[in-house]
Amino acid sequence: MPPKKQFSPDFCPLPSIQKHVKEVDLILESVILNHLSESIILCGPSGCGKSVIVHEALLPYSTDKKLQAAHQIVHIDGATHCELGACVDAILSQLQPNKIRLRPNGSVVGTAAEKLKELTDALAGVSTRTGKKAVVFVIDQLENFVEQKNQLLLYSLFDSAREQDLPICVIGLSTVLDVLEKMEKRVKSRFSQRVMTVVGNLFADVEDFSTAVRFMLERRLPDWPENVPDIAAIVLEPACIALVNRLFESRKDWQAVNMLVEIIAAARDPNLVDVPEPATFYGRVSDFFFADPTQRLIRDLPHLHLTLLLCCFEFVDTQQEDTFNYVMIQELYATSTRQKTRSVKFGETFVRGAFFELVDYGLLRPTTTKPRNEPQRYHSLSLGVSKYQLRGALKESDLGSLPTDLRQWCEAHM
């Protein structure tokens, strides 16, 4: 009989996540209880809840003593075990920790081929030693194994399961959606073709999203003081509802929930008993998600830097040139300030420093091809800083202090 599903307190019982857990649970049931061979890939961006789903699906099997003997879980991580040798070492050290011979540096003795043979034997040994014992492989960052030469590890696992009829379950977690397409034909044919996309339907509506935020907040702040409104009331604040709604419209993933919760938790002062003014508080939190960092950077720029940036835009606009070098912009700046008698004319040291600080800020990019025997050229990429961002930043600036021709250009084009 399959164990009754009991979720851990760390699990957010959203219907969509429960559905995913049940799906993985069915696969585990067929492997651990019915001794079949299965495989599945969970796809979704980082932090969307793949690991939680697998963890929740495995939980009943890990806690039940009877079922514990019927399976063994092997965790591998493509981030750190992407080399074949290191990966097989990690598997062997989990499968049969007492049998393997280790080198002084911690690796298993033998060549890669010998290790693969040992792995196959070990898998067969685990299954036959004590009857049909299932082995569940949880492979994080699966895409790193797919990028391996010949995809030997995946091939060995799938082939062992098929040829020797072993109860092996391979659960791959990947952030790459088309990871299946990248598999070799021989690997793909041995895989069960079951791919679960987690991100697509994680939160059915904003209510689900709000529930997740509240659940995570309660988990994150277990020591919430009793004499202030509880988290449920905080989440029902109009400012918070507006923020959650806006976030749901732009980002519908689990990582957004995590980030929101972390930022809310960190923004409050644990030593302060009073809850801050909600509108101010959530306004600050909202800045983390919706304030444009480039605009904030431009607003913080000193006057000289802003003038030079505008010179660059004016140059591109009026001269119909894509690239420019420092001398051209410096000359344009000198021409502009010459026309304005009242403006402060800064020395070349400052102008040069300001120009190269703009490069440091990523607002100007050096061109990849440097002309021979000529100064480095730069361009302002629209993806780095666009006219719209510049316009937004200039709204709060005082254009009156700019040189006349630059101000006129700004008024005409911004």
Place this chain on the structure above:
Amino acid sequence: MSVGKRRALQQPTQQNVTPKRAKTPENLPIESLLFRDPEFLHLTNLIESSTLRCPLYVTGTIGCGKTFLLNEIRRQSDHIPFAFVDCDTSPSEADVVRRIISELEPFYGIDQEEELDEIPSAKAPSTVADVRKFLSTQLDDDEPLRSVIVLDGIEQLTKGVELLTKLILLLHVGTIRLTLVLTGRMPWRNFAFGHPGLGDVVEFHLPCFSKKELIELLLLTFDVPVTKDKDLIALEALEALEAAYCRLIVDTFYPVTKDVGLLRSLAHKHLPTFIRPIRDGKLQPQQTDGLFRAFLPILAAEVHGKPTSLPNEKKSALPVTAPVHLRYVLIAAFLCSYNPSQADARMVAKRHDRVKKANQTPTKKAKDKRLTVHGPQAFSFERLCSNFLSLTADLDVKVCMFQLQAHVKTLCDVRLLARIGHEESLDHPKFKCVCEKSAVQRVAASLDLDLNRYLIDLV
């Protein structure tokens, strides 16, 4: 903590006013944390969070206090294993990894020398996998420590994207408890553009200080060297003088920089000049108007980048030492690059002193403006010779053609001229003058020429 209280706690030592910015927490004054209480609290809470699973990216303009704020958090969170890596000094992956492990080892009670003695064949750590191994081995306790790695100035990293991708992947390894904090000047989207492996971060923007805050910071961190004269100067007058001086420095340089460290160094650089009349006994501290009158020309020279009129300061000797003909060749080359060839006869050859501004129609001026702004144009050797001979027509000593060729070669060698086309083509070579205008202006001034009078744009 209030400004006054912090000021009272401050020990006015000379160490606090080091002009050069140091990055170690011991060398930085505590009062820089003024006006940063909300940011300090928020950032500390984020760093100490045990559930944060994505990197924290602290960004802001130069000198807004990113490094100092993180160093202060490190100093106050001394119970957390903290590795602070300055990417300026440790740009490669091996450097970063070695620094991380060496900084974390004391927190885990490991003596590096002992460790190496135990395993004589152990390889020095050099890859992120070594960091993972190191952090994984520290999991024996029931409650493993959460380590914090700070990479300061990630733009300085060589192959930074690859290294950061590997480090960010460590955050998703379930068995490792790690917080990764990155600092940089550019917005994260600009840095990570085109690199999907870098993923999302919590971007923490540190706003720059306002003018008022900068004055306060400068005033508080400012240890007045006139302390020797305290017996001569009343304390109140001294404080008023300090405040006026700091306000003047910030007001003057605020349009150029908001960097606290740079403003502090500028203030200390000019202070001896500012108080010289007091030291000489010519003025009293209360006579701020007189002090400003004496000081403003020097400050204006600093802002405009002109050499100051200080008696002990030596001017650059470079334009004077170069041969006269070489300097004329450079000026001729510059004029070839920034004047249209049709204008040579009018601007350089003759009657250049008679060209009046009124003669230029607006249309003509707008059309010619492209030349100066557009950067150097290519010119032929013959045109250079023509301009050179026009410029040196009034000189007694004439120059031979081979000397002219040698001068051109010299200028090409020192990268003031750039040769266009193949090096092998000796026939009809083309050049561009890649020297900056200010340098050529200095050279022209050494020959008593006004460069602007020869440029068609500026007539």
